[in-house]
Amino acid sequence: MSSNWKLQTIFDGDRGVNHGLKKWKTSFRAVKTIQKSTTNRASRKYLTEVEVLSRVAHRDYLFVKFLGWYEDKTFIYIAMEFIKDGDLSNYIQNYQPEVKGYAKEITKQLLTGLEVLHSLNICHRDSKPKNILIASCNPLHVKIADFGIAKIEMDTVLRTHIGTHGYFAPEIMPMIRYEIKGFKPSTQYTNAVDMWAVGVLLHEMLTSEIPFLLRGNDNTSGSTTCSGVVGGNMMHGKELDFRLLKEFCAGREDLPLGLLESGNNTEVSKLLRSLITPNPNHRISAVLALRNEWIESSRPNVEGVSEPDPLPPLSMDPKWAPRQVEAQYYDYLDCLWMILGIIWAGVLYCNCVWKRLVTTYREYWGFIVSRVGSMLVPVLLSRLLAIDPAVGRIPQQLGDMWREKERG
The missing domain is CATH 1.10.510.10 (Transferase(Phosphotransferase) domain 1)
Incomplete structure (x- = not known):
């Protein structure tokens, strides 16, 4: 069984199986990454752990809490609770x-x-x-x-x-x-x-x-x-x-x-x-x-040993412990995604507004041009031809002028 670390290493496995640390919202999860085998029998062996965790999921006070799993073409990922005090x-x-x-x-x-x-x-x-x-x-x-x-x-x-x-x-x-x-x-x-x-x-x-x-x-x-x-x-x-x-x-x-x-x-x-x-x-x-x-028995654990003090939290080796810098890194990524989302929403909104403005502009200026054209064209024709501005008399005057020219 071989493995590949995709997340920060937390516990050093004995069989080439890796655990990683992943921050999800405000809490950490331990992610176990197992590389798949080319044989069906070996792949079934890897899924046994998922099956066992599923069977004891209702007893999470006795066993590490199982939070889910997924797989891709190469790896199987098992998400579990992250226990910071170690083993x-x-x-x-x-x-x-x-x-x-x-x-x-x-x-x-x-x-x-x-x-x-x-x-x-x-x-x-x-x-x-x-x-x-x-x-x-x-x-x-x-x-x-x-x-x-x-x-x-x-x-x-x-x-x-x-x-x-x-x-x-x-x-x-x-x-x-x-x-x-x-x-x-x-x-x-x-x-x-x-x-x-x-x-x-x-x-x-x-x-x-x-x-x-x-x-x-x-x-x-x-x-x-x-x-x-x-x-x-x-x-x-x-x-x-x-x-x-x-x-x-x-x-x-x-x-x-x-x-x-x-x-x-x-x-x-x-x-x-x-x-x-x-x-x-x-x-x-x-x-x-x-x-x-x-x-x-309710007696002390070993004869001669009094009731012990609370077990002190163990200071984990810095290379295994989750680092604050990484937590800030994930916070920065969250902020970046939020900013990009806001920018993208603004672009979509501006695009809609722009289309609406263009449509309104075309409708408005089309109306103005049509009204102005209907008023100015007869006046311009009357000036150029020196005829009565009444549009209805233009054909009659043109006809009279043509007939007089034929007589002459």
Whole structure:
């Protein structure tokens, strides 16, 4: 999939899909531009995102608001609301303590959104911090975005190995799936892959890192080839430890929760273990996760962490943020179009007035010429011929003069 930026860049996509910023009247819209493919199958894939957004449009408090779409010969354009506070990944990097305090609320909202998607037979397949947008900082409100690789499970099954490294469920990985204890390997998978990603995301909010990363001198030869992907699997500047993941899926290693702070985090640990479960058949669903003791409790998010302060608005990188200069530019264009419209209306009005004046002028002068001509022509003839000015006697006098000339 290739893409082309036609508007100001806002978010840096991972799959060559572009987002742009467009000012419409007094508000901004995020416009996603997707280049069409020459094959019908690929073009249908692009329209899946539009279909998913249409199905969840009535739940715009959980998902990014869908404002419409259109296409031309080359591109498909999807218009969505512009969320100025950015995505969760920026907050994890810049405000980790605050994000940790809000981990429960973010997880609860995310699980609610996934419950809706799964009830509609939709699998997101790419749940990660970059696709969780901060719609409001106070009160905290997040929205799920980017359904570019989502799949509607109606008459088809999930087969494609797609997603983001670090948030992959083990049943998607070709080599790891054969190591899952008690699981019959298959090329198919279910929406349980979204629940694994939620567990990874929750772990990242609490510790600033995803699980199964190489630490210290654990990088042994061959540890990055177990998944069938050699190298290039960097997360937070560290490489994924496929050996540890393989051992965990085989039941020979426990889930690495060493980065969680010591204390009474039993409820959080239980939720993480139920989400990050190798066997998808034993993995908890979104409905059951929402009934978890830690999610339903009114206690602070993590033991020892008091109720957090409101999440501060994130100062976006100037190259991603909408610039005032561009807003003024669009205002100038609006004024220019207004002025041109007024000028064009004036030209049309003057043209109509001119035609009317010309018509009136012709009618007026035609009347004057006809009246003056009817009065002056007999007088001029009478002067030239020295005859009675009475027009009716002119022929008679001319006849008399002709007859006298014949006699002479």
